[in-house]
Amino acid sequence: MRTPQYYEFASIYEILISKRQQTLAKQLTVIVINVALIATALAEEGCPPNKLPSEGDGCMNISTYTKLSLDASKPMKFDAIQISMTTIFIQATGTITNATPDDFEAFMASDDAKMTKMLFLHSPEGNLLAGLRLGEKIRKHGLSTYIGRTIPLNGVMAAFHYKDAMCISACAYAFLGGVIANHI
Numbered sequence: 001m002r003t004p005q006y007y008e009f010a011s012i013y014e015i016l017i018s019k020r021q022q023t024l025a026k027q028l029t030v031i032v033i034n035v036a037l038i039a040t041a042l043a044e045e046g047c048p049p050n051k052l053p054s055e056g057d058g059c060m061n062i063s064t065y066t067k068l069s070l071d072a073s074k075p076m077k078f079d080a081i082q083i084s085m086t087t088i089f090i091q092a093t094g095t096i097t098n099a100t101p102d103d104f105e106a107f108m109a110s111d112d113a114k115m116t117k118m119l120f121l122h123s124p125e126g127n128l129l130a131g132l133r134l135g136e137k138i139r140k141h142g143l144s145t146y147i148g149r150t151i152p153l154n155g156v157m158a159a160f161h162y163k164d165a166m167c168i169s170a171c172a173y174a175f176l177g178g179v180i181a182n183h184i
Helices: 004-042 100-108 111-115 128-140 170-175
Strands: 051-054 058-061 077-082 088-093 118-122 144-147 150-152 159-161 181-183
Touching: 051 159, 077 100, 077 111, 077 150, 088 111, 088 150, 100 111, 100 128, 118 170, 128 170, 144 170
Parallel strands: 088 118, 118 144, 144 181
Antiparallel strands: 051 058, 077 088, 150 159
16 A cells, blocks of 8 residues: 555656656757757758858858858857948857957957948857957947848858847847847
8 A cells, every 4th residue: 555655755756757857858959959050050951061052043152251150159250241232230150258359349440340330149159258248349339239140152242141040148148238239
């Protein structure tokens, strides 16, 4: 015969197992998402590595002039991208590290940064304090922030615009540093 203590223990055990399964499921989901993001960055929509789809031209090489990486887990880099005669913006892609705020200041001193007040961010993770410092520098320069990801391609004003962009972890603090913070 089972005692009331047995049923109480069994109930607690079921709750603990359920919570453990939920935690494992969440961890597995994060791993699957990260693997999917890396696979997408390396071979986007059927294109070979280091090439991205272009409007009507099949797969095109990534611009040889860009500093941006397809792998967003690498340290954040900044680049000015022109997609039309009048639309120029700064693209920041990668993980926010301790060096990112100083790299941003160096980029803002360049001629490329003087053409726009729009900053698009794409970052999967990063250092929290560096994200806060980056947000302060973004505000100091009077930039509006957006969540988006674009990679320049070889050719005149050719670029690939990702459908999904992210601004997670430390990036959220940098994003909030924008004079106007937009998610489009």
